[in-house]
Amino acid sequence: MGQGGERRGTQARDAELGAAVARAQDGDEAAFAVVYRIVQPGLLGYLRGLVDQDAEDVASETWLEIARDLRRFKGDGAGFRGWSATIARHRALDHVRRRRSRPVIAPVDLHCLELPGPDSAHDQALEALSTEHALELIRGLPRDQAEAVLLRVVVGLSGPAAARVLGKRPGAVRTAAHRGLKRLARQLGTPDASAVTGNGAHTLRQSK
Numbered sequence: 001m002g003q004g005g006e007r008r009g010t011q012a013r014d015a016e017l018g019a020a021v022a023r024a025q026d027g028d029e030a031a032f033a034v035v036y037r038i039v040q041p042g043l044l045g046y047l048r049g050l051v052d053q054d055a056e057d058v059a060s061e062t063w064l065e066i067a068r069d070l071r072r073f074k075g076d077g078a079g080f081r082g083w084s085a086t087i088a089r090h091r092a093l094d095h096v097r098r099r100r101s102r103p104v105i106a107p108v109d110l111h112c113l114e115l116p117g118p119d120s121a122h123d124q125a126l127e128a129l130s131t132e133h134a135l136e137l138i139r140g141l142p143r144d145q146a147e148a149v150l151l152r153v154v155v156g157l158s159g160p161a162a163a164r165v166l167g168k169r170p171g172a173v174r175t176a177a178h179r180g181l182k183r184l185a186r187q188l189g190t191p192d193a194s195a196v197t198g199n200g201a202h203t204l205r206q207s208k
Helices: 003-025 029-072 077-097 121-139 143-155 159-166 170-188 201-203
Strands: none
Touching: 003 029, 003 077, 003 201, 029 077, 029 121, 029 143, 077 143, 121 143, 121 170, 143 159, 143 170, 159 170
């Protein structure tokens, strides 16, 4: 899919997300389930890049806070992605501080990211492998580059939204993301980073 089609797809998902958030704020439990279905894959992918195999625990803490403070949120679907990513980042940093003395080195298990959809089992397996490889490579980047790539590619935030999550200037985040993607491309020996951030990252942030 080209950049134009990708952008339109993101806008459509954010429109659906914004409508679901509004209904969930009025107490619609089914709408909250829609919000979770849309946001969780990218959020979990982001957390896996930050806290590795503890991502599910941190995601649970994140959703508890989201549910608690949902009525306070004001904004559209894109804004909700940024708001939820900010909460996830704070919970991840708290988790890292608690576990600082215990280094974590473990393989990524992406089974919980496999969402039902029309794709064949073969295609789903290829996408899962691509996603796992991508996250392993991203975790090897410098922290600022890794977070910028995760927020821009996996969560699907705009440059300004990612900058707000990280508390940095948009230009600094764009530079970090660009450098991170170039480093990933060099590691793969490709002219760009699409082989890393294509199908796998798209799977992480797209609901099916």
